[in-house]
Amino acid sequence: MVTIRDVARFAGVSVATVSRVINNKGYVNSDTRIRVVQAINQLKYRPNDVARSLFKGKSKMIALFVPDIMNPFFPELARAVEDVCNVHHYTFVLCNTDNSIEKELTYLNALQQKSVDGIIIVSSTLKKEHIEEVTVPIIALDRTFGVELSTVKVNNREGAREATEYLKLLGCQCIAHISGPKNASNTEERKQGYLDVVKNDDWFSCNYIVSGNYNLQVAKGVITKLLERHPEIDGLFVANDVMGVGAIKAAEELGINVPNNLSIIGFDGISLGETTSPTLTTIAQPIYKMGSRAAEMLIELIINNDSQKKTEEFSVQLVERQSTRPRGREE
Incomplete structure (x- = not known):
């Protein structure tokens, strides 16, 4: 050589x-x-990039941890991070963790050995003690940890309220909620937004809340059982769009007409929701803006070595499509 x-x-x-x-x-x-x-x-x-990074203590490398690369939300997020990295001449590394703490810790150790300059993390499993051992700048994206970090997210609770209130506005009399994994911070925030709207209603029961683990097949299975047990349900607020697609499929297999007999609204705003039949009404996050801002904040931390913690919270937007009955029409 x-x-x-x-x-x-x-x-x-x-x-x-x-x-x-x-x-x-x-x-x-x-x-x-x-x-x-x-x-x-x-x-x-x-x-030799490795030798140069050891000499300078910098690798010009940024990593993004995502829990499930099969969920279209995360490739859209990753594209934004990669674009900002390219503009600033950083190498972009994508790490799919499968929500596995073992994989996350392995990645953290390997990347620090390679002098990675900073990491953006979407995780439901990392704990305070794991983060405190990391010696490079970290930005939390989409979810928060039990430790003070600079964070980019949306107002999940407010978005969930808007989704549930929208179903009520359409005339839904019994609204169920399909939540995400128990250890994800945005799961709890979205569930709380749903509860803010329905917890005092006469019909409400905790039996109307089930977890779909942010997974299409898991969600389809639990929603099928939920609708079979509770045929009175005429509205579903589903905590992400992938599970929203599972809800549409479950209703189709049960012979339930969407939206005439069941209105479904998701959360995320990924392009997959535009390809279903019917198309999925959703609470859309500004995915590209979130990824871009997380990358920009991380690069600022790397360059300025600024220890001040920041939280940037984006607003969400209701996108009306075919999976919810038209406004003003009540059965």
């Missing part, structure tokens, strides 16, 4: 001169610079 010393010998200059040319730092006269560049090209020299 060609080394920087080989380039220096070929160009007839010192190793320090080659280093100045590569890093574009310090004075090198134009003739010498041309010789060095020609030597690099002829020898096909490529700088």
Whole structure:
């Protein structure tokens, strides 16, 4: 493998001169610079990024942890982070954790050994003691941890209230909630928003809340059982769009007409919701903006070494589609 010393010998200059040319730092006269560049090209020299990162203590690398790459929400988020990384000349690394604490800790250890500059984490399993051991800047995205970190999220509780109130406005008399995994912070926030609206209604029962674990197949199964046990349910607030698709499929297999007999609203605003039949009404998050802002905040932390914690909370938007009955129409 060609080394920087080989380039220096070929160009007839010192190793320090080659280093100045590569890093574009310090004075090198134009003739010498041309010789060095020609030597690099002829020898096909490529700088050793690992060695340079060890020397500088920086890798120009940012990692994003996501719990389920099969959920379309996370590729959309990842695209935004990657775009910002590219603009600032950072290498982007995507880590799919499968909601496994073992995988998350393995990634954390490996990335720190490679001098990763910063990490954006979407996690439901990492704990305070795990985060406190990390020596590089971290941004929490979409979910919060039991430790003070800079965070980018949406107002989940308010969005859930809006979703549930919307179903009431449409005339739904019995509204159930399909929640996410128990250990995800946004699961609790969305459930609380639902409860804010319905907990004092005469018909309400905790039996109308079941967990679909943010997974399509899991949600489809639990929703099928829920609707079979409680045929009175005429509205579903589903805590993410992937489960919302599961709800539509469950209703279809049970012969329940959506939206005439059952209105369904999801949460996220992913493009998958536009491809279902009927299309999925949803509370849309500004996914690209969230990912972009998380990446920008992380790069600011890396460059400025600023320890001040920030929380940026985005608003959500109701997107009306075909899975809910039209406004003003009550059975």
